[in-house]
Amino acid sequence: MSKYPSGKRKKIGSVKIVPRSKGEKDPSSYLLRMLINASPYYVSGSVLAQKLKMSRVGIWSRIDKLRKAGLRIEASQNLGYRLAGEPNQLNLSLLNAWMKENRKICDVFIHDEVDSTNSEVERLLASDVKTPFAVLSNRQKKGRGRLGRHWHSPKGGNIYLSLGFRPNIQAIRIRNFTLWLGLNICRFLRHFMSTDKIKIKWPNDIYFDGRKLAGMLTEASIDCESIRSLVFGIGLNVNTQPQRYPKNLAMHSVSLQNINAEQIRIHELAAKLIKIILNCYKNCISQNIQDQLLCGWPEVDELSGKKIEVYCGKETFLGKGSGIDTEGNLLLKLRNGRIKKVHSGEIEVLV
Numbered sequence: 104m105s106k107y108p109s110g111k112r113k114k115i116g117s118v119k120i121v122p123r124s125k126g127e128k129d130p131s132s133y134l135l136r137m138l139i140n141a142s143p144y145y146v147s148g149s150v151l152a153q154k155l156k157m158s159r160v161g162i163w164s165r166i167d168k169l170r171k172a173g174l175r176i177e178a179s180q181n182l183g184y185r186l187a188g189e190p191n192q193l194n195l196s197l198l199n200a201w202m203k204e205n206r207k208i209c210d211v212f213i214h215d216e217v218d219s220t221n222s223e224v225e226r227l228l229a230s231d232v233k234t235p236f237a238v239l240s241n242r243q244k245k246g247r248g249r250l251g252r253h254w255h256s257p258k259g260g261n262i263y264l265s266l267g268f269r270p271n272i273q274a275i276r277i278r279n280f281t282l283w284l285g286l287n288i289c290r291f292l293r294h295f296m297s298t299d300k301i302k303i304k305w306p307n308d309i310y311f312d313g314r315k316l317a318g319m320l321t322e323a324s325i326d327c328e329s330i331r332s333l334v335f336g337i338g339l340n341v342n343t344q345p346q347r348y349p350k351n352l353a354m355h356s357v358s359l360q361n362i363n364a365e366q367i368r369i370h371e372l373a374a375k376l377i378k379i380i381l382n383c384y385k386n387c388i389s390q391n392i393q394d395q396l397l398c399g400w401p402e403v404d405e406l407s408g409k410k411i412e413v414y415c416g417k418e419t420f421l422g423k424g425s426g427i428d429t430e431g432n433l434l435l436k437l438r439n440g441r442i443k444k445v446h447s448g449e450i451e452v453l454v
């Protein structure tokens with residue numbers, strides 16, 4: 104259970120009530136948005152009843168339902184209701200409330216279990232669902248990683264999120280999509296967690312203090328040089344204890360909870376991530392992001408100046424990480440001083 108700030112009595116004036124917008128069809132989502140917006144203050148039962156055009160008993164029974172879904176909503180006879188805590192289990196009404204709060208809307212599909220959220224997005228893209236949209240799952244049975252690897256996706260507290268797009272633009276325009284998202288997600292996580300130790304290990308890993316915090320996977324279907332569909336997926340370790348992961352992962356993994364010893368509010372985090380991904384996608388297809396990417400990269404580059412080994416098929420190269428170029432290649436400074444451009448490969452940091 105992750106907590107919201109502890110409740111307060113409002114001394115002067117009243118709590119600002121957010122207007123219900125047209126698209127907000129789910130009354131529970133609007134109710135939760137009022138509670139989020141008023142936090143840490145309470146919202147009175149009569150205000151909720153008036154805004155939702157419901158009786159106070161109706162409000163109570165909706166709150167009871169949300170409680171049964173694992174949300175902690177405190178009630179006080181004099182003050183009303185306040186959101187006190189949320190579960191790690193994803194709740195669509197709460198996620199939509201946070202999405203509205205962040206003024207970024209796209210359709211969201213939540214699952215308790217799927218094979219892979221990227222695969223689910225592919226299926227929805229094939230069945231003509233309106234883009235963009237997002238898919239989240241509490242657990243993945245066949246989470247996919249880069250280079251055909253498995254992504255360990257246990258239930259309870261991590262984010263497994265994928266978004267689907269139909270860009271219909273030249274493939275070259277989005278060649279740096281994953282790096283651009285990595286840079287922006289990394290900046291956001293640094294701000295969210297108040298640490299600058301979060302970095303990117305080229306091309307798709309997000310690290311904290313030398314251990315893996317998240318992985319990103321972009322998959323596209325290309326038709327005559329044009330991107331027909333694009334899937335971006337991120338697996339972020341949030342409220343889990345990677346020490347309990349299988350042995351080969353435990354040593355190299357870390358979660359956000361490990362960083363500040365507190366449970367993170369997963370719905371707020373997921374809504375903010377979705378907003379960033381949607382914005383990054385928009386920038387990527389509508390403007391030239393190359394300069395901003397090159398300019399921002401050194402600040403988040405996990406490999407800069409480090410001795411690394413790069414495995415490209417049957418070849419292995421040894422050198423020092425020296426940033427990226429405009430095409431998104433990793434630049435490796437070899438021992439003879441030459442710079443090798445690495446387009447793809449597996450990277451090992453040597454100590």
Ligand code: BTN
Binds near residue numbers: 246249262317337
């Ligand atoms: C990697 O580090 O190799 C990339 C891992 C990407 C994992 C995420 S979890 C959500 C989405 N669904 C998947 O099957 N994979 C991505």
